[in-house]
Amino acid sequence: MIPTGEILKLSIQSLLRNKTRSLLTMLGIIIGVSAVILLVSIGQGLQSYITNQFESLGTNVVMVLPGKFGAGGGVATTAHSVFVSKLSLNDVERISKLGSPIEMVGASIESTSNVSYAGKSRYTTIGGFSAEYLKMMNLSAASGRVYTDADDRVSKNVVDLGQTLAPKLFGSGNPLGKSVTIGGQKFRVIGVLNKFGSSGFGVDTNEFAIMPLTTAQKLFGLKSVQSIGVKAKDKDSIPVVINMVKKELGKRLKDDEFSVVDSSNLLQTINQVLSVLTLALGGIAAISLLVGGVGIMNIMLVSVTERTREVGLRKAVGAKPKDILYQFLIEAIVLSLGGGLIGVIIGSLGAWGLSNFIETTVTWWSILLSFGVSALIGIIFGVAPAARASKLNPIEALKYE
Amino acid sequence: MASLISLSKVTKTYRLDGGVEVQALRGIDLKIKEKEFVSIIGPSGSGKSTLMHIIGILDSPSTGLVELEGKNVGKLPEEKLAELRNKHIGFVFQAFNLLPRTSALDNVELPLIYSGVSATERIRRAEEALKIVGLAERMNHTPAQLSGGQQQRVAIARALITKPSLILADEPTGNLDSKAGDEIVSLLKELNAKGNTIVLVTHELEIAKKAKRIVQMKDGVIISDKKI
Numbered sequence: 001m002i003p004t005g006e007i008l009k010l011s012i013q014s015l016l017r018n019k020t021r022s023l024l025t026m027l028g029i030i031i032g033v034s035a036v037i038l039l040v041s042i043g044q045g046l047q048s049y050i051t052n053q054f055e056s057l058g059t060n061v062v063m064v065l066p067g068k069f070g071a072g073g074g075v076a077t078t079a080h081s082v083f084v085s086k087l088s089l090n091d092v093e094r095i096s097k098l099g100s101p102i103e104m105v106g107a108s109i110e111s112t113s114n115v116s117y118a119g120k121s122r123y124t125t126i127g128g129f130s131a132e133y134l135k136m137m138n139l140s141a142a143s144g145r146v147y148t149d150a151d152d153r154v155s156k157n158v159v160d161l162g163q164t165l166a167p168k169l170f171g172s173g174n175p176l177g178k179s180v181t182i183g184g185q186k187f188r189v190i191g192v193l194n195k196f197g198s199s200g201f202g203v204d205t206n207e208f209a210i211m212p213l214t215t216a217q218k219l220f221g222l223k224s225v226q227s228i229g230v231k232a233k234d235k236d237s238i239p240v241v242i243n244m245v246k247k248e249l250g251k252r253l254k255d256d257e258f259s260v261v262d263s264s265n266l267l268q269t270i271n272q273v274l275s276v277l278t279l280a281l282g283g284i285a286a287i288s289l290l291v292g293g294v295g296i297m298n299i300m301l302v303s304v305t306e307r308t309r310e311v312g313l314r315k316a317v318g319a320k321p322k323d324i325l326y327q328f329l330i331e332a333i334v335l336s337l338g339g340g341l342i343g344v345i346i347g348s349l350g351a352w353g354l355s356n357f358i359e360t361t362v363t364w365w366s367i368l369l370s371f372g373v374s375a376l377i378g379i380i381f382g383v384a385p386a387a388r389a390s391k392l393n394p395i396e397a398l399k400y401e
Numbered sequence: 402m403a404s405l406i407s408l409s410k411v412t413k414t415y416r417l418d419g420g421v422e423v424q425a426l427r428g429i430d431l432k433i434k435e436k437e438f439v440s441i442i443g444p445s446g447s448g449k450s451t452l453m454h455i456i457g458i459l460d461s462p463s464t465g466l467v468e469l470e471g472k473n474v475g476k477l478p479e480e481k482l483a484e485l486r487n488k489h490i491g492f493v494f495q496a497f498n499l500l501p502r503t504s505a506l507d508n509v510e511l512p513l514i515y516s517g518v519s520a521t522e523r524i525r526r527a528e529e530a531l532k533i534v535g536l537a538e539r540m541n542h543t544p545a546q547l548s549g550g551q552q553q554r555v556a557i558a559r560a561l562i563t564k565p566s567l568i569l570a571d572e573p574t575g576n577l578d579s580k581a582g583d584e585i586v587s588l589l590k591e592l593n594a595k596g597n598t599i600v601l602v603t604h605e606l607e608i609a610k611k612a613k614r615i616v617q618m619k620d621g622v623i624i625s626d627k628k629i
């Protein structure tokens with residue numbers, strides 16, 4: 001047996017002799033692997049975005065959401081919940097009166113609108129948060145101040161701009177004290193917020209504006225609130241808090257008009273949805289890898305036939321059947337691993353490019369998996385052609401036209 | 402002196418798909434000694450190539466005994482035969498059989514890859530072999546960039562590189578014009594003068610006469626064996 005290094009050199013040499021064909025043969029694997037890398041990075045990005053978003057509300061927080069969460073309607077319910085929400089400020093009041101182990105209760109609504117100043121306009125998210133909700137989210141001002149409970153009580157038309165929204169409207173100018181127009185009404189800018197949360201999935205999480213909850217209710221003509229955050233004293237008291245809140249709200253609302261969830265069961269539901277998604281995408285990628293493998297086998301069989309004389313000659317000058325077997329097998333593996341490498345590069349570049357728009361996370365396990373699967377495909381689909389080559393009769397092979 | 406290669410009562414029978422049998426060799430006795438220059442001549446179909454493949458232990462006889470340096474090679478496994486071929490035999494074929502799109506140097510070093518010789522040593526010896534056949538200037542040319550005669554020289558350099566006990570050339574001039582063919586035969590003669598043992602298969606008497614011994618074949622048997 002000749003050393004693997006030598007066989008590797010031989011294999012690469014013969015692949016380079018047919019550059020275009022080698023590249024085309026790798027195409028299936030390239031597409032499959034870049035799909036795996038890209039899709040997994042999007043799935044992972046989505047997961048960590050949602051996790052981050054939830055964690056931005058702080059630990060030990062129980063959420064009250066409108067509708068039935070998790071069953072049937074699932075996550076989608078919350079998107080439209082602002083229109084169907086039966087939760088009100090009165091509910092917030094009653095929950096805060098329950099006392100220990102509840103530490104804090106905050107409420108929020110969220111909608112979208114144009115925010116404009118001096119001819120510049122951005123269509124963006126408007127949050128209406130109570131002062132307690134702000135505290136739970138840990139929002140603070142980089143300049144100026146954040147509105148207070150006092151502003152909320154009198155529904156003052158004041159607004160704090162998210163870190164990236166301010167420069168989009170004011171350029172390098174100072175926004176403090178200026179009036180912006182939101183939904184036809186004037187609002188005075190009293191602060192610009194510190195950077196908040198992670199980079200977002202599909203949206204810039206720092207391009208938003210917040211105002212007192214009651215101000216937002218008036219602006220959007222709503223009596224309800226969209227979600228209520230209830231902060232428990234510590235982790236152990238979460239189940240107690242959930243029960244207390246359920247009982248209190250149950251007095252006024254029907255069972256399917258609200259849900260009380262904590263981060264663990266919310267994340268569990270989201271992760272379930274995401275892992276099904278990842279699995280489905282992975283299945284599609286697996287099929288393209290399989291097609292890529294069959295492509296490699298096909299080309300290797302053609303290559304063995306074309307190079308029959310070469311095999312005959314190599315045997316005549318002293319190549320053993322094993323030398324020939326490994327030469328063709330390693331050629332197939334180099335093809336599939338090469339395709340895997342190019343696929344990893346393209347997939348990672350794609351994920352990097354996409355990260356301008358949505359959050360993507362290229363994971364080590366997806367890269368290692370891609371290489372592992374590529375090598376495996378090379379071996380599985382390379383064995384048959386290589387075995388055929390190694391069994392060729394040298395005399396007949398030398399005469400082959 | 403002991404024989405380099407010795408064949409006794411060698412026969413080779415091919416069985417065709419229809420069950421018809423073709424007797425390519427019917428009882429060959431032949432001994433070739435070191436430093437000999439033997440030509441095997443005979444009409445097409447007389448069994449020359451079959452005989453050469455058996456001498457080069459690329460093929461095994463149906464019956465009979467083949468000994469290389471006194472050792473019976475009949476029962477050896479394929480792996481071992483490959484090793485012996487690599488060490489003792491250098492083939493030159495009518496159709497050159499060079500690897501396409503591969504430099505002369507890479508073509509010549511090929512047998513040494515299978516002897517486990519290091520890359521630098523391979524290149525050194527391939528350069529040396531190409532110098533011997535007069536192609537020192539063409540080492541990086543691919544077969545497509547060489548004339549037929551030059552390609553056959555590359556093939557001869559490849560046969561020489563392992564310093565084999567025996568060089569077997571099967572109609573090496575068959576694809577060449579008479580001038581290039583003469584040059585190849587002169588080269589083989591030169592190599593023999595330097596001590597290489599050579600078997601030259603041909604169907605042209607003019608070429609066969611350049612050897613020191615002529616073995617004449619017909620219908621799978623040797624009909625004459627003369628020293629010149």
Ligand SMILES: Nc1ncnc2c1ncn2[C@@H]1O[C@H](COP(=O)(O)OP(=O)(O)O)[C@@H](O)[C@H]1O
Nearest residue numbers: 415423424425444445446447448449450451452
């Ligand atoms: N693989 C084979 N199968 C069947 N018959 C063969 C095969 N190889 C050679 N022969 C036959 O054996 C005889 C000798 O062939 P060969 O040794 O090639 O002759 P030469 O080289 O003298 O022209 C011919 O009749 C040829 O048809």
Ligand SMILES: [Mg+2]
Nearest residue numbers: 449450451571
């Ligand atoms: Mg012949």
